[in-house]
């Protein structure tokens with residue numbers, strides 16, 4: 618895929634997250650590896666909202682978290698992305714947001730259950746990063762995040778947010794949407810005494826495979842792209 622297409626996809630990824638309630642003013646970010654240069658990442662820059670980004674705003678950072686191209690500054694939490702990418706050559710895209718239901722659910726300290734289809738996505742386990750609730754502003758903390766994520770593709774950061782990762786940007790975004798909604802759905806059960814019935818483990822696995830099938834993830838991403846419409850380019 619050419620560079621412009623990848624940047625465009627990163628822009629849509631950011632806007633989809635915003636559309637689905639994962640914007641946090643100017644915070645929250647997405648990265649994707651530069652095609653043919655896996656040691657470089659395209660990233661949403663700091664100082665603008667997820668819904669504001671355009672293709673010309675995309676910056677490039679290296680695995681040490683240094684900006685190597687772009688006019689806007691990088692996010693100070695760049696190390697979440699760089700250290701996950703360094704630890705996981707299989708990962709092409711990383712999402713980090715502060716979605717309210719995931720943050721609220723994470724504060725309960727309860728395991729995520731497969732209440733609905735979304736919860737089934739995380740039936741292999743959902744790590745919780747609890748070393749700090751502060752921002753991840755250096756490589757050492759980024760390494761700790763990557764260590765907690767391990768081989769999983771989704772994680773709660775207690776009193777902070779979420780991280781999702783995948784070998785393509787569509788899946789990283791959809792996992793972020795699934796995770797926030799899974800937390801929201803389980804939270805809906807809490808005032809009624811918690812869920813009494815959840816998806817059986819064998820069915821959860823089947824649903825996980827169905828929902829994460831490349832065709833489903835791609836179709837869902839394209840659905841959101843249609844909702845957002847064409848991107849305006851700077852003159």
Ligand SMILES: [Zn+2]
Pocket residue numbers: 694713714715752753777778
């Ligand atoms: Zn954060």
